[in-house]
Amino acid sequence: MEQTALNVIAISIFAMTLSVLLGPLFHISPFIPAVTTLSVLGLTTLDGLAWNGRGITILLDILSGEQHRQRVIHHEAGHFLAAYFLGIPVTGYALSGWEAFKQGQPGLGGVMFDTTALLEKKVNFTEMPLILDRFSTVWMAGIAAETLIYGESKGGEEDRQKLRAALQWAGVSQNSYQQKERWALLQAKNLIEKHRSSYEALVTAMKQRASVEECSQALHAHWQ
Structure with missing residues (x-):
């Protein structure tokens, strides 16, 4: 349950x-x-x-109160930004369970992106670690964004579960999970800080429920 x-x-x-x-x-x-x-x-x-x-x-x-909703937006913007700059296509987003329901999504909300590269069996074995690193960074980017803005993260357990499931699927030793999480979290923090102007523009766009294309344009327009 x-x-x-x-x-x-x-x-x-x-x-x-x-x-x-x-x-x-x-x-x-x-x-x-x-x-x-x-x-x-x-x-x-x-x-x-x-x-x-x-x-x-x-x-x-x-x-939920306005503070919770703002925290969700900042969390999901972290996922979106990381996916964008790491070359993982974003296919949509929902900032609440109700929005996800109206969109016909099976989940409870969040940023959706194309995971074909991670699941594609034809991917060269030597490329898999790099692909896994990119997705790991994206999954930890929500926690990273919350931590940067609010000093702590109240969400992200589902993101950690996704990361651990991917590490298990890739055959990574369970003893390395925490190390991989910390590495991905650091990469995500650095990425958001590097593109802080883009991140703030994305948050504004997502507050207005802009389309994925409009959010991507906001990121690109403030890319430094």
Whole structure:
């Protein structure tokens, strides 16, 4: 089950327990919190089975504050910029679960790029490490962008999972995963800092929900 769903369940149980304890003080019937909690648990379970947790994520996106939405934009702009300057085609982006749903995407949002080069079996074996390095940098660029702007990263666990899955697929020793992550994170930070003007222009464009082509033009126009 998705971590978000588990968090919702935990909060629901805690809220029910608290309401039962405080209910007599405020003359609240114990049936009200019980029914409410059971309803939330039922909907959470249904969402997990039918939508793989997308419903909860969309709801949390809608209820999230402006600071969270700005952080998401800066995170995804890091992915977009790294992909652009490393020659990996960006095919689209969504900045929330709701946007992803409206676009018909199977995921919960983010930047989508062409992974053909990584999965292509005809790629020369000597080229694979270079291709893997580029994709690793792109996956860690969201965390790098958040860290540069906010001093820390609150997202990125899914990005780390993608990187680890690629390293495993490529036959990289598990003992080297953390080293590869740190290397890719450093490369991503350096790339964003090198193209800081382009990054800021991209953030502005993504806030306006500009097209992929318009975002690419914004990056190129501020390329120094």
